[in-house]
Amino acid sequence: MQMTVIGCGYVGLVTATCFAEMGNRVCCVDSNAKRVDALQHGVAPIFEPGIEPMIQTNQRAGRLTFSTELDTACARSEVIFIAVGTPPAADGAADISQVLAVAARLAACLEQPTVVVCKSTSPVGTACRVQSILDQHCQRRGLSWRHTVVSNPEFLKEGAAIDDFMRPDRIVLGCEDPHAEAVMRSLYEPFVRNHDRILSMSRRAAEMTKYAANTFLAARISYINEIASLCEQLGVDVEQVRKGIGSDQRIGHHFIYAGCGYGGSCFPKDIRALLHMADEQGMQLPILEAVEQRNQLQKTWPLRMLQRELGSLYGRTLAIWGLAFKPGTDDIRDAPSLVLLDALLAGGAQVRAFDPAASDNIAQRYPEAVKKGQLQLFQDPYAVLNNADALVLLTEWKQFRQPDFHLVAQRLRTPLLIDGRNQYDPQAMADLGLRHVGVGRQVAPPASPVLREVV
Ligand SMILES: NC(=O)c1ccc[n+]([C@@H]2O[C@H](COP(=O)([O-])OP(=O)(O)OC[C@H]3O[C@@H](n4cnc5c(N)ncnc54)[C@H](O)[C@@H]3O)[C@@H](O)[C@H]2O)c1
Structure with missing residues (x-):
């Protein structure tokens, strides 16, 4: 199929590349010329495991192209995906101006009936708004045909995006037109070969499903974090x-890991957007308000632990492992690392940090601190x-699971390990001479000097 994906970000790029991988001819369009230029040279502007070689293979095969020219790309497409950003506005609403701007451009340039797919996470009613923008244009021009708008929210996880797209748990199609549904089903058929995982529903239900899924996952995290904070007080180990x-089985093991809070481009903004949607209906969502509040508090946990253990942080030197909001990505949007860095830098601490992928984004966010040398970013x-004076673990990259603890204990001036992702065993750390502070865990007593010698 000939198709266009608008937006070469985390979602658009993965969508375009995976559809090309299945044999479709895809043009991925972005208004950011620098981004497009890099992609035309086979360089991915984002860090996502496996994406770059896949882009290059499909480019060489002539199935995947990149452009800034939306009109030319879309003219020949049977299906057009809109995968631009929907960032939070000042009042918490999802800002859908990028989606609406693309819809207006499409209305002006499409010369044949086209299936237009809203992939961006957008409030209930957005696909219908896009439909009416397109309809109005067709009516003004006296055209006898109309475009069809489908809502097809994306559920991929950054860091595992290709795998998620290639082997989706489900594909949600918000679609009220049989022809468009048939087109979408045939497009996704190669991804659901072993059993049908396509769920058809109304466009509004599809939009709501995306928000309900993300906020539910966020709620699980905030719930376990709340239990963890009570565990801390009661002397209970939250890991147990x-x-x-x-x-x-009714609960399951996913998304119940206590930690220093969730971040990223989705959970925080989607909660705020859903709260705003409710507010517009004159409603309150107290559960989601609490989820958000707990997360704000949880993001301050590393700072609170540092202050508890070290007192004033002014003039202290603090080491950080992990800056991305989660492993496997360079994305720092709403990351817990930002809350800690803001406080440490404002409070006069020196910060030495390492992240396998996100250092460049952090350097761009804190140019002054980097220039002054207050924030140093390392490759090692x-x-x-x-x-x-302490090591703080903020992102659970795999390489931090079994580091050389002897080297850690040897190099730190103060053997303090603030484990914001509960990666380490408190007693094992104590036996190595490290004071381990975990989320909802108890500090283990230090090993006896004899045992320390043995270790
Ligand atoms: N990142 C995720 O993990 C994820 C997962 C599921 C859903 N989503 C949703 O998908 C959407 C996109 O998210 P993202 O993380 O890929 O965003 P992103 O910011 O990484 O990418 C958006 C891209 O759209 C481009 N763009 C903006 N306006 C444009 C226009 N008029 N024409 C062409 N290009 C334009 C931007 O330059 C940018 O490259 C959002 O609604 C988000 O909530 C994101």
Whole structure:
């Protein structure tokens, strides 16, 4: 199929590349000329495991192209995906101006009936608004045909995006037109070969499904974080509780890991957007308000622990492992690292940090601190430890699971490990001479000097 994807970000790029991989001819359009130029040279503007070689293979095969020319790309397309950003507006609403601007451009340039797919996460009613923008234009021009708008929200996870797209749990199609539904089903058929995972529903239900899914996952995280904070007070290990509840099949083990809060481009903004949607209906959503509040508090957990353990942080040197909002991505939007960095830099601490992918984005966000040398970004995780008063783990990249703890203990000035992702065993860390502070966990007593010698 000949298709266009508008937006070469995390979602658009993965969508375009995966459809090309299945044999479709895809043009991916972006208004950011620098982004498009890099892509035309086979360079991915985002960090996503496996994306770059896949882009290059499909480019060489002539199935995947990149352009800034929306009109030319769309003219020949049977299906057009809109995958532009829907960032939060000042009042918390999802700002859908990019989606509407694209719809207006499409209305002006499309010369044949086309299936237009809203992939961006957008409030209930957005696909219908896009439909009416397109309809109005066709009516003004006296055309006898109309375009069809489908809502097809995306559920991929950054860091595992290709796998998620290639092997989706489900594909949600908000579609009220049999022809458009048939086109969409045939497009997705190669991704659901072993059993049908396509769920058809109304466009408004599809839009709501995306928000309900993300906010539900966020609620699970905030719930376990709340339980963890009570565990901290009561002397209970939340890891034992996590296993205890996760083995109940009705609960399951996913998304019940206590930590220093969720971030990213989706959960925080989608909660705010849903709260705003409710507000517009004169309603309150107290559960979601609490989810958001708990997360704000949770993001301050690393700072609170540092202050509890070290007192004033002014003039202290602190080491950080992990800056991305989650492993496998360079995305720092709403990341817990930003809350900690803001506080440490404002409070006069020195920060030495390492992240396998997100350092450039952090450097762009804190140019002054980097210039002054107050924030130093390293290529080597062990280099950050020198003369540091604590190591704070914020992102659970795999390489941090079994680091050289002896080197960690040796290099830190103060052997303090603030484990914001509960990656380490408190007693094992104590035996190595490290004071381990986990989320909802108890600090283990230090090993006896004899045992320390053995270790
Ligand atoms: N990132 C995720 O993990 C994820 C997952 C599921 C859904 N979503 C949703 O998908 C949407 C896109 O998210 P993202 O993370 O890919 O955003 P992004 O910011 O990474 O990418 C958006 C791209 O759209 C481009 N763009 C904006 N206006 C344009 C226009 N008029 N013409 C052409 N290009 C234009 C931007 O330059 C940018 O490259 C959002 O609604 C988001 O909520 C994101």
